[in-house]
Amino acid sequence: MKTKMPSKFLPSSSDSESDQHHPNVVSMEDFCAWYGDFQALHNLKLDIPENRVTAFIGPSGCGKSTLLKWINRMNDIVPGAHASGKLVLPDIDILARSTDVVALRRRIGIVFQKPNPFPKSIFDNIAFGPRLHFANLPKSDLDDLVEWALKKAALWNEVKDRLNKSALGLSGGQQQRLCIARAIAVGPDILLMDEPCSALDPASTSRIEDLIFELREQYSIVIVTHNMQQAARCSDRTAFFFEGRIVEEGATEDVFTRPQEQQTEDYVTGKFG
């Protein structure tokens, strides 16, 4: 099931030297998306590199969350949502009808704006995905997996003594890290994060940002944020969205310090948004 990434997958538009070593995991071309008659995204062209953090920034309503949700087809359940163009993983066409969303979501995990742990125990929250997907799952392996995921999400030390307590008893920041651990436990390649810190206090936010930085060793991460400092702090590449189009895309440093477009400059310097 696991795919071998094509080692020579040419990064198309990236000009930064460091990204040459990172093949693309998601690429799109001429991608358009609609909600009913309203076109939310216009002819996007973007590549998301492996084991890097890509940030989508832009004012609210610019379509960044819409794109994120299309990457693992969360928009499937939204009435009237449809899309066209090319949106592919190296070996899977995301938009194809034949693509099973369950298989897709095993590879692409998602973390939402508001922490949404299930009203179950901490252990059951993490074990939820594995129990759903894995055929051969002895108890000892499951225990290992839960411990591993919680360690990855830097939550193990805080919860190891109360794995059987309800996840709703955790603080907001802990809940969000639990949600990250829950997503990791399925073993995805890509993690999508939809404004993961917007509901959290600054201390929790900084812990999550640290975590994101750690996780990029093993995961390709896409993070949507309206907080530009956050994008600057923890992302490698940044795409700036405005009114459904990508205005500018490139290495984070370039976008923030040497923006090519006037709109980008206005936005990152706080003139609007």
Next chain:
Amino acid sequence: MLSIFYQGMLAFNPPQDEIVAELSEIKSKLANVAADSSDAQDLTVRQLELRELQETIDKSFLSKPPAPSAREAGIGPALMGSIWVCAGCTAFFLPLGVGTAIFLEEFKPRNKFLRWLSDMLQLNINNLAGVPSIVYGILGMTVFATMFGLFGSPNEPFFELGTKFKRQYVTEGMQVVFVPVADRDETPTLVDGMTALKSDGSEVKLNIIGDDDDFPEDDATLAVSLFSDSDGGVVAENAWYSFRLPFGRSVLAASMTLMLVILPVVIISTQEALRAVPMSLRQGAQGLGCTPWQTVRNVTLPAAIPGIMTGCILSMSRAIGEAAPILMISGIVAISMGPQHLMDDFSILPLQIYYWAGQPVNDADPFNFQHVAAGAIIVLLLVLFAFNSVAIVLRQIAQKRLS
């Protein structure tokens, strides 16, 4: 309201002043007459009668069968009938109602036509909730009880399972004996020496008196003697699994009819309970790769269970109090036992109240059927109060869980 309550309390302990007075009168009379006179014998017989009556009256109101006299009447069979019908109704509405609610709430289609269809279904359910229950009664009567008359009448059913027939005879010694027969139309030929069953199930050899035979003299033979041309009535004996088409005035027909009445209510309340589950939980499950049903099964349904149960219990309490549809199906049935199987005749508490409330009232009598009806109302209200209390507690749990 208080007067109803007061009247009802009397039903649990009917006044026996007159009986007690007559008994003490008999006692004093007995002391004055010679022990072996015919007066004394009459008095003793009357005394025994009164004592028996007293015993009947003293039996619990909750277990006594209804009777022609108010003092002896109780709600035993009706209470059992209510429990059976309510349980049967729940067994039907629970899967159907929850299933429909889940389908409409959790499997919302994206296709425009299907969305229109699901809107129409929703409107249909809302309107079904406003259909008078007596119309459902007519529906149940025609579809379940008589099945359009397609399968014969309920007394001559088209199909029967688990029913055994017996012919009942009264022997010359006034003994009741039964002869098993294959179906309700068969008349057994009575042969000398054939075996028959007594009421307690034990077997006896019958002595058949033909035209030429002498009439037996001794009691033992008389007890098992029948004339060869004697005619017996058909008695049906149903096993616990018995089944027939059409359903007739049975517990099953009543349960299914009540289910029709309650179904829209259950669907609407279950939908509300499902809607109260935050969207973020469903998204979380779907983001992990749950299919829609896995989302429902693992996340939405467990979170909505207390709310769904609240709705179901309230619906059950409505089912227990509903009388009109059952009136259409079974009418007023006087029975002495609660139902034994799904095809049995039955009565329910509300119908028993309806019947008693319509009985003529004799103002001179300090205890009449109005008191009995009030007593039954108290029992019914207590049951409903218990149901509602459970529902309120569950609702609080539901609110706590989802907040």
Next chain:
Amino acid sequence: MAVADTANQKPAVLQRRQFRSLATTRFREWFILAALACCTAFTLLITVTIVCLLVGQTIQFFSMPETSISDFLFGLTWSPTLGNEKLFGIWPLICGTMWVTVIAMCVALPLGLVTAIYLSEYAPKRLRNVLKPILELLAGIPTVVYGFFALVVITPALQAIGIQVDFYNAVSAGIAVGILCLPTVASLSEDALQAVPRRLREAAYGLGGTKFDVSLKVVVPAALSGIISAFLLAAARAIGETMIVAMAAGALANLTIDPRQQIQTMTGHMASTATGDISNFDVRYYSIYAVALVLFFITLTLTVIGNVVRRRFQEAYD
């Protein structure tokens, strides 16, 4: 950030990547969806069966020699049992139903509305939390209890205050039905009042309105269509109510302008005709289907209008 060395080593399960079969999952999904769809289709089947059954049996009824559609719709006498001449004119039954419904609404509407306004606008939160469950409990009381109440409490009470009512009469049945409908009116109207946005109230208070002004002149008019829908749904319930009228209103189909007499409603006729005697397929038996069709038509119209108005109202403030 103490991620141990072992943490970088993926656990065995993730290395094995043995997934459950998608085909099985999909098949189960399809199967369950089909089962749920069947449940839903059943609700549609109920409606279709009701309509077909009532229409079909009504046609049967009108095909009998004793009956005709014009007599049924315009006849002024309903006597299905008396003598040789059986007359089936629906108006006496409709008259009886109207009396009960009108009296019930006269009781339920003002009381229910006042209760709703009090609960929504005046009552402190704690009192509300007590009153609402009581209202629900009232709604859960079986109708036979109200019927008994009408017989042994309302009728004697009316007689005691000097209203000359018969033992069975439309007034006490109507009052009992009104009490039965009161929780429906109150809770639906209260929902409607609660749905009026706060900003409307705030604006009215901002203009210096008193609580009374705001409730009566701003909130109630704003919630009017919701209140109307509550009224329609409650009226449908009153028209369809059976046990109370069967117990307290009598059994004499009577085209009368005097509600103190005994009357018979449509539901009352059905209940008294079909009390379990289901093997007797005569013209009287079929008459219940014709009456049920009229009843179904009236209540369905009221319910549909009520539900449409309610939906419009909810959408207006969403």
